Amino acid sequence: MAERADAVRNRRAVLEAAQRLLTERGGAHISLDAVAAEAGVGKGTVFRRFGSRAGLIRELLEERSLALREAVTDGPAPLGPGAAPRERLMAFLAELAGIGEQNAALLSAHEQACADHKHEDPSYRFWAQHLAEVISAERPDLDADFLGHALLAAFDADLIRHMNSRGPGEFVIALQAMAAALLDSPGK
Amino acid sequence: MAERADAVRNRRAVLEAAQRLLTERGGAHISLDAVAAEAGVGKGTVFRRFGSRAGLIRELLEERSLALREAVTDGPAPLGPGAAPRERLMAFLAELAGIGEQNAALLSAHEQACADHKHEDPSYRFWAQHLAEVISAERPDLDADFLGHALLAAFDADLIRHMNSRGPGEFVIALQAMAAALLDSPGK
DNA sequence: CATTCAACCGGACCAGCGGTCCGGTTGGGC
DNA sequence: GCCCAACCGGACCGCTGGTCCGGTTGAATG
Numbered sequence: 001m002a003e004r005a006d007a008v009r010n011r012r013a014v015l016e017a018a019q020r021l022l023t024e025r026g027g028a029h030i031s032l033d034a035v036a037a038e039a040g041v042g043k044g045t046v047f048r049r050f051g052s053r054a055g056l057i058r059e060l061l062e063e064r065s066l067a068l069r070e071a072v073t074d075g076p077a078p079l080g081p082g083a084a085p086r087e088r089l090m091a092f093l094a095e096l097a098g099i100g101e102q103n104a105a106l107l108s109a110h111e112q113a114c115a116d117h118k119h120e121d122p123s124y125r126f127w128a129q130h131l132a133e134v135i136s137a138e139r140p141d142l143d144a145d146f147l148g149h150a151l152l153a154a155f156d157a158d159l160i161r162h163m164n165s166r167g168p169g170e171f172v173i174a175l176q177a178m179a180a181a182l183l184d185s186p187g188k
Numbered sequence: 189m190a191e192r193a194d195a196v197r198n199r200r201a202v203l204e205a206a207q208r209l210l211t212e213r214g215g216a217h218i219s220l221d222a223v224a225a226e227a228g229v230g231k232g233t234v235f236r237r238f239g240s241r242a243g244l245i246r247e248l249l250e251e252r253s254l255a256l257r258e259a260v261t262d263g264p265a266p267l268g269p270g271a272a273p274r275e276r277l278m279a280f281l282a283e284l285a286g287i288g289e290q291n292a293a294l295l296s297a298h299e300q301a302c303a304d305h306k307h308e309d310p311s312y313r314f315w316a317q318h319l320a321e322v323i324s325a326e327r328p329d330l331d332a333d334f335l336g337h338a339l340l341a342a343f344d345a346d347l348i349r350h351m352n353s354r355g356p357g358e359f360v361i362a363l364q365a366m367a368a369a370l371l372d373s374p375g376k
Numbered sequence: 377c378a379t380t381c382a383a384c385c386g387g388a389c390c391a392g393c394g395g396t397c398c399g400g401t402t403g404g405g406c
Numbered sequence: 407g408c409c410c411a412a413c414c415g416g417a418c419c420g421c422t423g424g425t426c427c428g429g430t431t432g433a434a435t436g
Contacts, residue, residue, distance in 0.1 A: 004403055004412060028304070031393065042415030047395060112303050116216070116296055118346050142369070146351065146362040153341040158306050163334065174334040178370070181330070185369035192383060192432055219422060230386030235424060 011049050013039040018060055019106075028109035032056070057106070057113045062123050064103060068095050069123075072130055085137035086183060090176055092130065093151070097172040100155050101164060108157040128152055141187050151179065199237050201227040206248055207294075216297035220244070245294070245301045250311050252291060256283050257311075260318055273325035274371060278364055280318065281339070285360040288343050289352060296345040316340055329375050339367065 003011075017039035021030050032053055036043040050056040068079075077083035078091035100107055110121075118124045131148030154175060163171035191199075205227035209218050220241055224231040238244040256267075265271035266279040288295055306312045319336030342363060351359035 006403070007413065010414085032395085033393075036415095043395085044397080044415060045413080048413080053394065108304055112300070115300050115303075116346055119350065143362050143365060146347075147366060149344075149347050149350065150338075150342045150366060153344045153347060154338045156337075156341045158304055159334075159337050159341060162307065162337065174331045177331060178335060178338060181370050181373035182366070185373045194432070195384065198385085220424085221422075224386095231424085232386060232426080233384080236384080241423065 007049070010039070010041055010045050013041060014046055014049060014056070015060060015063065017041075018056060022060075022103075022105045022109060026105070028105055028112055030109060054113045054117065057110050058121055058123070061103075061106060061110050061121075064106065065096075065099055065123055068092075068099065069126060071095070085134045089131070089134045089138070089179060089183070092134070093175050093179055094172050096127065096155070097160075097175055100160050101168075101171060104157050104160055104164075107155065107160070111157060124152070135183070138183055139187075142182070142185075147182060151175070154178070195237075198227070198229055198233055201229060202234055202237060202244070203248060203251065205229075206244060210248075210291075210293045210297060214293070216293055216300055218297060242301045242305065245298050246309055246311070249294060249298050249309075252287060252294065253284075253311055256280075256287065257314060259283075273322045277319070277322045277326070277367060277371070280322070281363050281367055282360050284315065284343065285348075285363055288348050289356075289359060292345055292348055292352075295343065295348070299345060312340070323371070326371055327375075330370070335370060339363070342366070 014035060018030065018035045021034060021038055022028070032046055033043060035056070036046045039046070046056065050059060071079040072088075072092060074080060078087040079095065080088075083091070114121055128145075128148045131151055132144040135142060135147050136144035160171050163174060202223060206218065206223045209222060209226055210216070220234055221231060223244070224234045227234070234244065238247060259267040260276075260280060262268060266275040267283065268276075271279070302309055316333075316336045319339055320332040323330060323335050324332035348359050351362060
């Protein structure tokens with residue numbers, strides 16, 4: 001037996017409650033007491049399901065980006081393996097930026113909760129590795145590993161907000177322009 | 189009267205104690221109780237001097253980077269106003285990276301304490317503006333403002349640690365290579 | 377040097393947090 | 407219908423950032 005019915009029900013309730021608090025209230029001050037209360041559940045339940053604050057945020061983020069992950073590993077062009085590396089990179093950045101723009105609060109919470117442990121986060125690992133692969137495929141002479149991390153570092157909640165204040169979509173545009181400049185830079 | 193003698197003494201004691209805790213102990217778990225105790229001072233004193241945890245970290249960081257700031261505004265080449273923009277950019281990145289490598293714990297603490305308020309931090313504002321100016325001087329066609337923030341975003345404590353694990357100085361090299369690629373990218 | 381008082385100090389205190397624990401409850405296989 | 411492992415709630419703990427106030431001290435003044 002994998003998981004009892006009430007356990008499943010509570011897990012979903014907690015995830016939805018957290019999402020609700022995160023989007024309705026502005027900041028990322030989401031306390032686990034509040035999440036438990038909003039979910040109509042005891043605090044112990046939250047911790048049994050998710051282990052810790054970081055675990056909850058992580059799972060929330062993973063849920064949000066699951067579709068993207070699948071599209072990348074075995075979806076159609078331009079995200080999937082069929083497309084050219086450059087197209088995959090641009091499409092991936094656009095898609096991830098879309099998630100970022102619409103989940104700024106979640107990103108903030110993630111930065112705060114998982115600070116100094118990004119590399120253990122499966123979502124982050126996947127993103128970084130995908131970026132590195134696709135950059136390396138297009139430009140084997142560049143430091144693809146570093147550039148992947150650097151591009152992800154640009155998904156800073158504060159920076160996204162700053163760019164969004166210029167207008168919707170400005171973040172994606174600037175990010176893609178930067179990636180294009182890197183890919184088009186003259187080789188050594 | 190600006191500040192009483194004992195006030196000045198305590199301010200320095202607190203700053204030094206914080207620095208000591210930050211470098212001696214690994215993590216950024218530096219609690220203000222601990223800082224006060226290490227400084228041989230009451231907790232109230234810490235808060236009266238620095239307002240909050242963020243204020244303390246901020247001032248610490250500012251102290252660390254004061255020399256760099258002065259060198260940039262009116263020092264000699266390659267940092268100062270006399271040098272060519274490209275040289276200034278590279279030298280500035282190298283210098284800042286040096287600070288970053290040697291103060292990883294401080295950077296972590298800063299990220300954690302000042303998250304979502306970077307733009308209010310005077311040090312950060314100065315850095316971002318300087319980067320934007322110098323990038324814009326070399327490549328007016330690029331989005332210098334965004335690129336400045338993006339370059340600073342790469343000063344992620346986790347990323348620095350990751351690069352340092354390859355070997356000393358690897359972070360600077362990769363960072364400068366990225367900046368060079370951006371500056372050398374073909375115009376539109 | 378004595379007086380005076382605003383600036384300063386220490387640490388008790390508070391509210392809220394992440395995380396633990398355990399006595400009671402319940403789902404579901406037999 | 408029985409039974410027990412899985413699950414639940416919420417009281418509880420230790421710690422943290424931040425506040426407050428009665429007592430102390432530096433230094434300007436005469």
